[in-house]
Amino acid sequence: MGTNHNSWGRVLRRSRATAQPAEFGRNAPGGFLPYGNGRSYGDSCHNDQGHLLPMRPGAAISAFDPETGILTADSGVLLSEILAAVMPHGFFLEVTPGTAQVTLGGAIANDVHGKNHHRRGTFGRSVVRFTLLGSDGVETVCSPSDNKHLFNATIGGMGLTGIIEAATIRLMRVPSANVRQTAFRFSSIDEYFDAIDDIDAAHEYSVAWIDQLAHGANLGRGVLMAGDHAQDGGPAKPPSAPRLAVPFSPPVNLLNRLTLKAFNELYYGRAPKQPQTGIVAWASYFHPLDAITGWNRLYGPRGLFQHQSVYPTQNARETTIALIECAQKHGAASFLTVLKRFGDVPSPGLMSFPRPGFTLTLDFANSGDRTLRMLNALDEIVMNAGGALNPYKDQRMSPRMFEASFPQWRDMEAMRDPAVMSDFWRRTAMMLDAAQQPGKQSASG
Structure with a gap:
């Protein structure tokens, strides 16, 4: 059975074979891979x-205790569906990524992070336990105390350890889902780094939008948005259907240098010069682009690449400047340029991407070889800084970059279910494995 289960970047769009989770087993050519919502x-x-193995069909929440905030759900349940169930009881996700349209299993498998990593770490820290189905038909309950090594490998393991059938997570009680936000603009990257220590110490959440096209004395200018769940935020609206939609991919990239320059000038110019505090709706703070169905189509028919890196605090200022200048040198324009801090709260995940430092996210329309050359140049800056790339945002990092980012990949390979494989793992870890062990064959290709 072939279906168009594409990734959000839409660089490689084609019909893909699917099977039912009940068909998961060994000795299948090419192996299997659990698939959530394609984000x-x-x-x-x-x-x-x-x-x-599509996990969305039939997925449901099976239990929620409004006294403790403990919830159990099938892995194919969306985070938006969890929020709809728990917000009326005064709870919220401890960690939420930039979209609520990811599945519970996907949030665990990618150990997603949010705007409060400096306070609460990654999503994996909210996981109480989960049931993992192996290709041998054995179901294993994993938690920080039971089958700990498999628990750690599955969190951030990109679905490679088997099928997460259901998971139990811990939610946090909040006075309101809505956010008391303090926002202000900064005129250069130096102003951001001069302010961020005090901002992060005072607030649960913080994130900065960067004008990637600004240069000279204004290089790295942007808008910093710090927030906390509002004590007086009033009733919060539950997750709703998107208000807008991009129904088809335009023939050209609409988020080009010309349109982004105009947008950046407007967005920066409207931001307050001095800190301004007010109540904002939770959805607009955490998941603003969820309001637009198919916004990724705006990048045109060839899709987009996202480049998210993390690098140490001690060289963060100069590394951020180098990355922005590199993109400018290559004539590239990034629409969603986001900078935030990763704290030192450790993740249980063996392959978790966040680590102490700062993370910069850039995205670029796919312009073929020109874009790939720029991305390779960005990789070199990150590698020389002692940083890493985010694997679940990646479509093209080299095995060398992967090993520099995740030197513990061999431990992950030892925990991988032999019948599970992904294109990412095949072109990174398996290439490294083949180079080190010529002639070795993988049961899943």
């Missing part, structure tokens, strides 16, 4: 030599 940007959610 990974690259090929970590693809398995073009084998079969995808």
